[in-house]
Amino acid sequence: MRRWLKRPEGANWGLFGEDDQIGRMNLVTPARRLAAVASVTEGLAFPLSLPLDHPKKQVFAGRNPPVLSPTISADGRTMYDWMPAGGPIDVVNDDQVLLGLQYSTQWDGLSHYGTCFDADDDGVAEHVFYNGYRIDRDFVLPGEGRAPAALALGIEKLAETGVQGRGVLVDLRRSDEKVGYDALMRAMAEQGAEVGEGDLLCLYTGYADILLRDGADVSDAELAACPGLDGKDSALLDWIDRSGIAAICADNSMVEKIDGVNRCAGTAMMPLHEHCLVRLGIHLGEFWWFGALAPALAERGRSHFLLTAPPLNLPGAVGSPVTPIATI
Template structure:
C-alpha cells in the first residue's frame, strides 16, 4: 500500500490501490451512451482557443506561446516549400514539414492528476511527504531534473536521452487512453453575471443552475462559461493582465459547501473558460492551507481533472437558444507519456 493515511474527504483507493484515473473512471460505457443521446442535430462546436492565445507571457511568466519552425535536413536546409527535385531531379513534389516548441498548459488545456500535489503525512508517521492523488510520490513517481541526475543549466538543455521530467504515474496519457468522451453539461455564468469579477460559491452556482434548469449527474463533465476566454480572444494576442485578473466569474475555492457539492455531485471532470477555474490566489485564510484549494480538492483528493481556458461562446448561445444544457463532449488530451498537462481541442456535438 502506497499510503496509510488518506486526506480527509479523499477517495484514494476507492477505484483500486494503483488507480491513476480518479473520477474519470466514472466516464464509462453508460456515459458515452448518454453523451451520444444528446446528438440530435449533428452539429459540432470547437471549444478551443487558438493555441497561440492568450499571447505573450504576461498572464504567466513561466508559460510561453508555441513556436513553429520547419524541420531541417542534415545539410541545414529547412523542409518548408522544399522541392524534392533536389533529391530526385524528376520529382514534381514540394514538401513542408514542421515542428513546435510548446508549453503544454499555455492555452486550452487539461490538468492531469500529476499537476498539483501536496505536503501530507501519507505514511502516518507524523512527517509530511510530497504526494499526489492516491499517494503517488514526488521523486519516485513524479520525477524532475534532480531525480534524473541533472542539475542547473544541464536540466534545461533539451538534449537527447532521458526525459528531464516525467510523471511516471498520473501522467496525461492515462486520460488519453481512457478517451475522455461522454456527456458535458454547461452552466452559463456569463449570461447571468456578465464579465464583472464575481466570486462564485455554491449559492451562486445553484441559483444559476435552477434558473436554467441545469441538472448534473455522476460521470458528467461540468463545464463553466465565465466569458474570460472571450475577453482573451478580443484582445488579439495582447492580453491585459490588469483587466483579465479582475474580470469575470471565478469559483471560490474557499467555499467549503461548494467543495462538498463537487464531492457529492459525482462529476468526473470540471472545466471552465478561465485561467485556473478558481480564484488565484484564493480568498485569505489563516494557518496551514492550500493557495489553490479547488485544485487541492479536485486533483489531489478526488482525482477530478481540470480543464482551463476552454472557449464556449458559440456552444453556450446555441444551447440557450434551444433550451438545452447537455451535449456530447469529446476531449482527449495528447497521448504524451509523462506529461502533467496537455493542450486539448474539445469538440461539443449536439
C-alpha cells in the same frame, strides 16, 4: 508495499483501486457515454478551444506561446519549400513546435498539482499526489541531461480513457467574481442545468471571449472581473464531492479565483485544485472557449451535449493542450 497508510480528509484514494490513475473519469461508463451520444439530435459540432497562440498576452510567467520552426533534414537542409534530392517535382513543407503544454486550452493532469501530507504516517509530510503517488518515487525530477516525467498519473492515462461523455454548460457571466455553492446552484436552477455522476461540468465566465476579442490589448482588470469558483467555500467543495462529476472545465485561467500567492500557513494556494486534483481525482480544464456553444444551447433550451476532449497521448506529461468538441 502499500503506497499510503492514511489519506487527506475527504480524499477518495483507493475508491477506484489501489493503483488507479484516472480518478473520477472511472465514472464515465459506457452506459453514460451512450446516453451522451443519444442526446445528439442535429449533428452540429462546436470547437471549444482557443487558437494555440492565445492568450496573446501572457497570463502566467514561464508559460510561453508556441514557437514554430522548420524541420531540418538529415543532410542539414531546411524542410520548407524543400525539394528532396533527386526529385524534380516534389515540394515539401515540414515543421515542428516548441509548445508550452499548459499555455492555451488545456487539461490539468492529476500529476500537475500535489500537496504536502504525511501519507505514510511517520510524522513527516511527503510531496504526494492523487491516490498517494509521490514525487520521490513516481516522478523523474529534472536535472543535468535529464528530462522530467510523471511515471504515474501522466496525461497519457487520461488520453487512454478517450474523454468522451456528457458535458453540461453553466453560464456564470452574471455571477459575482467568486462563485460559491449558492451562486452555482442558483445559476444551474435558472438555466435548467442538471449535473449528475460522470458528467463533465463546463463553466462559461466570458474570460476566453475577452482573450479572443482583444488579443494582446486585453485588459487585466477586465479579465480579473470574470467569475471563478470559490475554492474556499466548503459547501461548494462538498457538493463537488457529492455530485460525482468527472471533470470541471472552465474558460478562465484557473477554474477558481484565488487571493494571490499570499495565504495562511498550512493552507493550499489553490484549494479547489487541491480538492479536485489531489483528493478526488477530478481533472480540470482551463482556457476553454464556449462563445459559440453557449448561445446555440440557449436557443434550444438545453445545457447538455456530447463532449469529446482527449488530451495528447504524451507519456510522462503533467498537462496537455486539448481541442474539445461539443456535439448537439
